[in-house]
Amino acid sequence: MSQRSERRGIHVDQSELLCKKGCGYYGNAAWQGLCSKCWREEYQRARQKQIQEDWELAEKLQREEDAAYASSHGSQSQPSLTAFSKFEEKKTNEKTRKVTTVKKFFSPSSRSTTKKEKERDEEREKERERERGEKVQGRRESHGETLLRDLKGIFTHSWEIGSPTEESHEAKSHSPSFVHQSSVETDQVSREFVDFLKSLKPGREIHKQSRAFVESMGNKKDLGADELSECVQDFYQNMSDRLLTHFKGSSEKVERVMDQVEKYIMTRLYKSVFCPETTDDEKKDLTTQHRIRALHWVTIQMLCVPVDEEIPEAADSVVKAITDIIEMDSKRVPRDKLACITSCSKHIFNAIKVTKKEPASADDFLPTLIYIVLKANPPRLQSNIQYITRFCNPSRLMSGEDGYYFTNLCCAVAFIEKLDAHSLNLSVEDFERHMCGGGGGDVSPRRRSESLSPWPLELLSALQERQQQVLEEARDLQAELQRWQEGVAREVQDILDKYPLEIKRHAAHAIDSENDENDRLPPPLQPQVFAG
Amino acid sequence: MTAMRVDAKVVMLGKESVGKTSLVERYVHHRFLVGPYQNTIGAAFVAKSINVGDKVITLGIWDTAGSERYEAMSRIYYRGARAAIVCYDLTDNSSFQRARFWVKELQTFEEHCKIYLCGTKNDLVEGDRSARQVDFHDVQDFVEEIGAQHIETSSKTGNNVDALFMKVAEDFSNSAFELLPEEKGVNLDPKKNSYLYTCCHH
Numbered sequence: 265m266s267q268r269s270e271r272r273g274i275h276v277d278q279s280e281l282l283c284k285k286g287c288g289y290y291g292n293a294a295w296q297g298l299c300s301k302c303w304r305e306e307y308q309r310a311r312q313k314q315i316q317e318d319w320e321l322a323e324k325l326q327r328e329e330d331a332a333y334a335s336s337h338g339s340q341s342q343p344s345l346t347a348f349s350k351f352e353e354k355k356t357n358e359k360t361r362k363v364t365t366v367k368k369f370f371s372p373s374s375r376s377t378t379k380k381e382k383e384r385d386e387e388r389e390k391e392r393e394r395e396r397g398e399k400v401q402g403r404r405e406s407h408g409e410t411l412l413r414d415l416k417g418i419f420t421h422s423w424e425i426g427s428p429t430e431e432s433h434e435a436k437s438h439s440p441s442f443v444h445q446s447s448v449e450t451d452q453v454s455r456e457f458v459d460f461l462k463s464l465k466p467g468r469e470i471h472k473q474s475r476a477f478v479e480s481m482g483n484k485k486d487l488g489a490d491e492l493s494e495c496v497q498d499f500y501q502n503m504s505d506r507l508l509t510h511f512k513g514s515s516e517k518v519e520r521v522m523d524q525v526e527k528y529i530m531t532r533l534y535k536s537v538f539c540p541e542t543t544d545d546e547k548k549d550l551t552t553q554h555r556i557r558a559l560h561w562v563t564i565q566m567l568c569v570p571v572d573e574e575i576p577e578a579a580d581s582v583v584k585a586i587t588d589i590i591e592m593d594s595k596r597v598p599r600d601k602l603a604c605i606t607s608c609s610k611h612i613f614n615a616i617k618v619t620k621k622e623p624a625s626a627d628d629f630l631p632t633l634i635y636i637v638l639k640a641n642p643p644r645l646q647s648n649i650q651y652i653t654r655f656c657n658p659s660r661l662m663s664g665e666d667g668y669y670f671t672n673l674c675c676a677v678a679f680i681e682k683l684d685a686h687s688l689n690l691s692v693e694d695f696e697r698h699m700c701g702g703g704g705g706d707v708s709p710r711r712r713s714e715s716l717s718p719w720p721l722e723l724l725s726a727l728q729e730r731q732q733q734v735l736e737e738a739r740d741l742q743a744e745l746q747r748w749q750e751g752v753a754r755e756v757q758d759i760l761d762k763y764p765l766e767i768k769r770h771a772a773h774a775i776d777s778e779n780d781e782n783d784r785l786p787p788p789l790q791p792q793v794f795a796g
Numbered sequence: 797m798t799a800m801r802v803d804a805k806v807v808m809l810g811k812e813s814v815g816k817t818s819l820v821e822r823y824v825h826h827r828f829l830v831g832p833y834q835n836t837i838g839a840a841f842v843a844k845s846i847n848v849g850d851k852v853i854t855l856g857i858w859d860t861a862g863s864e865r866y867e868a869m870s871r872i873y874y875r876g877a878r879a880a881i882v883c884y885d886l887t888d889n890s891s892f893q894r895a896r897f898w899v900k901e902l903q904t905f906e907e908h909c910k911i912y913l914c915g916t917k918n919d920l921v922e923g924d925r926s927a928r929q930v931d932f933h934d935v936q937d938f939v940e941e942i943g944a945q946h947i948e949t950s951s952k953t954g955n956n957v958d959a960l961f962m963k964v965a966e967d968f969s970n971s972a973f974e975l976l977p978e979e980k981g982v983n984l985d986p987k988k989n990s991y992l993y994t995c996c997h998h
């Protein structure tokens with residue numbers, strides 16, 4: 265909101281200042297003309313509605329699926345009940361976790377959640393009521409706080425990416441947005457799967473088998489990663505063999521169905537088979553992460569990367585490539601992860617093309633991909649590569665275009681692991697010096713801020729400090745805003761009391777002019793600082 | 797998302813600048829690029845369909861980085877390939893020595909991969925016999941010994957380029973028939989499969 269309109273509001277009509285709900289408090293343009301309290305209630309209502317809708321969709325889906333499952337089994341509605349309550353419990357779990365995380369940040373010790381946990385299996389209606397009650401009795405959360413939370417969300421996210429050393433397990437499940445998204449995503453995928461299969465004659469059979477397979481995998485949690493992979497690959501193989509017979513050899517059709525099967529199965533299995541505890545995937549992730557950090561001094565020249573980041577379009581493509589490769593970690597379906605790698609690669613090709621003004625070849629591509637991986641330090645890189653290798657439909661992985669880019673990524677990682685003085689055309693001494701953090705020598709080291717790895721430890725702790733600072737300042741700002749609001753309200757009221765009949769329309773110019781007569785008015789204010 | 801289904805993986809191997817990229821470019825786009833290139837996005841991967849008899853075979857052609865820096869990684873590239881076109885420059889003997897290295901690697905690690913030794917830049921030695929550094933018959937003896945195929949091509953004139961890829965497709969088509977029961981191209985032993993990545997570590 266602009267400075268001017270608020271000022272005019274002060275002078276022209278008092279009613280415009282008040283909360284649109286008519287509660288008697290003053291409203292604020294940033295809260296759509298409501299006071300902080302009403303705004304919050306409005307906001308909560310919208311949110312509540314959203315949650316409610318998600319719920320209904322999830323329940324409906326579950327019912328549909330159970331019905332489909334039950335009918336295909338020829339049994340009555342009995343299994344749907346147990347499945348539903350299990351689902352309910354899971355959902356509640358996730359909700360509890362979500363609330364906890366948000367709270368933990370604001371008041372680390374103020375409230376315990378055990379009480380909530382005990383009430384876990386209370387029926388849903390009650391739970392919702394309780395939540396609502398809690399929100400009302402809880403202290404007023406203002407716009408500033410909402411902002412704070414959003415900020416925190418942003419920071420937490422990159423923090424988790426940058427530092428899996430701490431809380432990497434927590435990061436996996438406790439990030440509120442992730443948990444919420446994942447359950448919605450699963451439901452969405454189930455629905456799409458059912459929709460897709462409706463048009464196919466063997467659709468019911470495919471659904472039944474896929475579902476049964478997912479359930480059977482639930483009992484195999486103790487298996488090693490290779491065995492799990494074998495199970496999934498066997499399932500793919502059997503399914504596609506049968507489909508091949510059904511579609512009379514049309515491998516395109518088979519592939520299309522198999523893509524959907526993969527999506528459905530892997531979305532559901534993801535949590536239990538991604539980076540399983542039976543493997544050392546996580547250790548490898550850390551090793552690679554550290555290795556990439558240690559190589560922060562590697563320059564684009566040392567790698568002979570044919571990309572000039574001075575050219576805006578090339579720089580833009582580099583950023584997009586980095587974004588894509590980082591995004592891979594957020595996907596659940598192997599094929600979607602592959603798609604991130606492919607998209608990253610396309611951006612790399614563009615960056616090279618723009619720089620060289622000629623078609624890029626494999627000789628240009630691999631070094632650039634290595635550079636992008638060093639620069640992005642993608643989260644859980646090894647786990648992702650392993651996951652794709654184990655659970656992707658192999659025909660796609662082995663010969664197609666996606667497979668080509670994936671193989672290059674494997675090469676890039678292998679190169680980074682083995683990288684030595686020789687691979688960069690450096691002398692052994694120079695290389696050692698760089699690795700020991702010394703830098704120096706005739707190969708001029710890059711400044712910290714320019715280094716390849718975007719999150720060296722120093723940067724991370726500096727970032728944490730700054731985050732803390734931002735949060736504190738935001739709190740101060742919020743308090744100040746509150747004081748200012750009350751101050752202005754008081755002043756206005758004073759003036760109105762003093763000169764009840766003498767408000768003149770010609771006073772439409774700025775409040776500053778009246779300052780001469782009344783020193784007690786605050787200095788000119790700049791509300792645009794707060795209004796954003 | 798690319799939907800093109802690929803039947804066989806064909807990997808291009810060979811020292812830097814022997815003409816791998818030119819060979820693919822000539823085959824796929826029927827052109828030879830010199831000097832300032834046209835404004836096309838180059839591709840390191842191309843899928844190309846060929847009619848073999850009454851069947852259509854789609855080859856996925858994998859170009860690779862030839863620099864010695866990445867030599868240790870080449871094994872990751874040719875993993876699962878059904879054919880390898882190992883290129884050497886007819887005017888550069890050292891490139892043939894490197895080609896021999898790859899042949900050995902392939903024989904050791906990728907027994908199902910058919911090997912095609914390809915002498916490139918045929919046009920350069922045709923006009924000037926003294927430019928030739930690799931003797932045709934020497935190579936012929938070598939490939940007979942190892943049971944591989946041999947051809948000399950020119951991407952500049954297009955000489956033998958189509959013939960090379962046609963041969964690759966035909967051989968694949970024939971072998972795919974023989975191998976059908978056990979080797980559908982899809983059936984990957986997951987343990988072997990994970991080798992794709994494990995080999996990166998050693």
Ligand SMILES: Nc1nc2c(ncn2[C@@H]2O[C@H](COP(=O)(O)OP(=O)(O)O)[C@@H](O)[C@H]2O)c(=O)[nH]1
Pocket residue numbers: 625627810811812813814815816817818819829830862916917918919920949950951952953
């Ligand atoms: N005269 C001639 N030059 C060629 C031929 N093939 C490639 N070249 C040239 O050799 C150089 C390297 O070719 P390129 O395809 O980039 O080799 P790559 O590094 O193996 O991919 C380029 O300058 C090409 O123009 C050919 O058949 N005849």
Ligand SMILES: [Mg+2]
Pocket residue numbers: 625626627813816817818859860
């Ligand atoms: Mg090339």
